[in-house]
Amino acid sequence: MKNSPTASTRLINFLGSMNLAISLLVVLAIASIIGTVLKQNQPYTDYQIKFGSFWFDLFQSLGLYDVYSAVWFLGILAFLVISIATCVGRNTPGILRELRHFRENVQEKSLRAMKHQFTLPVSMAATEAQTLAQRILASQGFKTRQKAAEDHMVVAGMKGGANHWGYWLTHLGIIVICLGGLMDSRLPLMIGEWQGALKPETRNMPASEVPSVSQLPTSSFSYRGSVDIPEGGSANVIFLPVRDGYFVQHLPFDVEVKDFRVEHYSTGMPKSFESDLVIRDKDLPKPMEATIAVNHPLIYKGVAIYQANFGDGGSRVNLRLHPFNNQYAAQDVEGNIFKDYKLTSSNQQYKLELTDFRLFNINDMEEPDGTTKKTNLGPSVSFKLRDATGQAMEYQNYMNPVSIKGQIYYISGVRSTPAEPFRYLHIPVDPKGGMERFMRFLSNMQDQELVKKSALETTRDSMQQAAVKSPDVENQVVESMVRLTTLFAAQGSDGVMQEITERFPEDKRESASEAFMKVLNASLRSIYQETLKQEGVTGEATDADLAFFDDSLLAIDKISAYGSPWFVQLTNFKHIEASGLQITRSPGKDVVYFGSVMLIIGVFLLFYVAHRRIWVWIKPLENDQSEIVLAGSTNRNLPEFEHYFKRLQETFRQAMVHEVKHVSSTGSD
Amino acid sequence: MSVPQEAIESLLEQPGLFKRLNLKDWVWAAIVLAATAFVFVNYGKVMDAYEIGILALSAPGLIGLGWYWKAFQPYALAVAACSLLGIWLYGGDYGNAEQVFGLKFLFSSQSAVMWMSALFVLATVTYFAGLFANNGFTLKTGSAITWAALIMGFTGLMVRWYESYLIDPEFGHIPVSNLYEVFILFCLITGLLYLYYEGRYKNRTLGGFVLLVISAAVAFLLWYSFEKGADKILPLVPALKSYWMKIHVPANFVGYGAFALAAMTSVAYLLKAGGEKRNPQGFTATRLPPLEMLDDITYKAIALGFAFFTIATILGAMWAAEAWGGYWSWDPKETWALIVWLNYAAWLHLRFSKGWRGVPMAWWAIVGLFVTLFAFLGVNMFLSGLHSYGEL
């Protein structure tokens, strides 16, 4: 009768079972997939939009937005570790026995029952055979034990015990790695959250204003977070992102970024990012200076500081605001990125929010031959212009004129949401390299007196040529010229088209618009002439002047949709960069590395060392003859062992059977 | 009556490693050492401690590999000769790639890779032809073509390494940094592993199967370079400038290559097993190697792949720790590496302790290739993460 196993043995059997181990491996693999398919730790609103509120709530309660910190996932990992530990614990006594015992007490019967066994009558006395067998095995690297009984002798050999070390090292290595990982994990934060002692902050605010439930002391055991520090600035906190919020982690020292540098390859791709740091700590006799770069962190007091990325650090920019409306004067604004500025002196209140400055803009530009080439367009400033109702448009304006298909423009991109691509406004550059001519031309268009005067001149000119004289017609033409010009200057060709739609029935519109365009064009031309005259340009307009005229009209046409009452020109800047630092304290790292080394050594021992046993059972016969039974077993690589056992068999035959005298002529191996 | 002592000695003598070496082996060692010394004397000044360390370790590694696998010696010498010829033809001017005949049609990296591609496809066809015709000579020809493909491919990588410095010394880097380069590496490692087992088991009938995977990789490589211009040599982004990368990537590809090989021997296993059941006199049952051998190669390849994949993943973690400040971030690439690892760990456990063999394990090894493939390519194509070196 077998005793039924107690509950605890059953539990241990279950935990250490191979079935559980394999199931856990597979479950862990599948669980890990979830986190790679569903992008982790995105803003929660993104998930909400993507899944709808029902699924959003369900997924949130399953912890799918941060799978690898979810309780159930950690549970699987814990189970895995327990399973391995149980298995190792359960197998260890057996393995120790296995390593210690040579089994020289085997029975002949069991040897003969082995898969690898072989009987050989040998032509020598048993003692001699025993010595020889021992020597053969020893020369093959076996450790041996011998036994002499009344009717038989045994030489038992064993080698490759390191295979079992492989078993221990792999499994203990995995446990050590998991423990190291645990040391660096967020478990303390999670516990703090459960207890209600900690709560991540979700609002965007300065670190100093974050409430204390979201602040972590310098004594934290491990952390991994990041902070952006502008050149010349310093910080003693980092931000640990948690789901859709963050914690503020205090550092045991101050980090100042003295300088940040990006170097570029000739292709414009970044080559290196480097920061010159100054560490200030009361434990240091004087501030410590160090330079870090990508892949070259600084480690101080067990805290590692990595160059992770970079951004703007509040660059100083000088902006000139050219109003598109001639009632307002141009104005200059001096500001810093990430700051907001109130703008008045237009008919509305606006808020200018400076969002980014970039020194380099590597864009794909079309070459005259139709190919695209990566070109550096130079500095740009990005900003939002928010009107009184809170609506904002986003702009990116380039400082330097850009050459497109042989013409040069100031360009500005505009869009209403970050999801859209930028639409571009191209303002032609005048021969002096500025925007004066364009702005004067636009302003002239809005100048009623000037428009009227030039309209009158043009009309008279053409009427004279056509030898017509009629003040009525003249008035009518002049009046429509003025009206159309004003309309175009304010609303572009859309305004003109609207006027046509309103005033003419369907069937007349085409001819009307043709006539209107002629009139408008004539008026604009004469205003342009006037503009050139004001600039001091006399004589016939050159091709370049004409191209400028066309480009100006294209630009003015777009202004009404541009959404800003000014063209914001970047005139000067002082670049201040921010260095993006990743700062971690991971005391478990070396533990993990240690476990990794165990794992690697263990795996190689497991695969490439096999535990082998050989027994030689020697039975004395008469006349100094004997019989041996050679048997062997292994725990790995059976095919190899079979091969090996055959060779060993041959060696024994040659050494112990009489014909061995010819061995030197038949050769070995 | 007693056995002459020295006869026994000679029988028992387990010839020591050094006794088993012949003159050729010593010449090999001398060449490797001389080459290492040459590199050190000429470039030691511009190498840092890591690079000197890698150099110092690669010499004994290469010598050992050559001693263990004799066919590797002539192979390596052929690659060295072709690479040096290519470099010599360049004569320090990248423009020669289009001017000099020997570069334009043979040894510029792009031509060499084209040769490699063509030869691999040809070898696949030849191996299968030999298998169908049951013709030993054709199979031998298949091996020879595979060797030629491997020589051209490796030469292509070596010359590409040189070219990267020639284009701009600042661009220079070992060619294991983007998807195009690692695909070449994959073809080479899989091919070399196959030829090793071919020699070891003295059986050429599996060549077509393994080369089928390589040909698929070649097809991708060609599409990738023609369609996307991926063969262009670009400088490294800062995150890739790491010593860890230089060993992490090759170690990974020993893993991928071995897993691919195991999957293809498993395909052969399934064909053979199915053939034996349906028609013991039939084609697959008689032509393919014995099941035990197929099973053995599959196991050996998975064990080798697993060992290297373990090293590679750990090296990857060390690199991540240095570049991103954390050895494990559950980034999709990392996570998929873990999934691949767990998958093969489960496979090995079943085999070790349950003694599972045969058809189910063969299927599993084939599925394993798809899991591996996803980790290798799918992650870069479908999932975003920090490992963006290989975006399509």
Ligand code: HEM
């Ligand atoms: C990844 C996590 C791993 C887990 C959860 C795990 C779990 C287990 C468990 C529970 C056992 C004991 C089964 C028993 O008592 O019969 C076992 C045995 C074993 N494991 Fe693992 N193991 C892991 C990784 C590895 C690795 C990486 C290797 C090496 C390739 C390995 C090789 C072995 C071997 C050789 C045995 C002994 C099988 C035998 O009885 O011959 N394990 N493993």
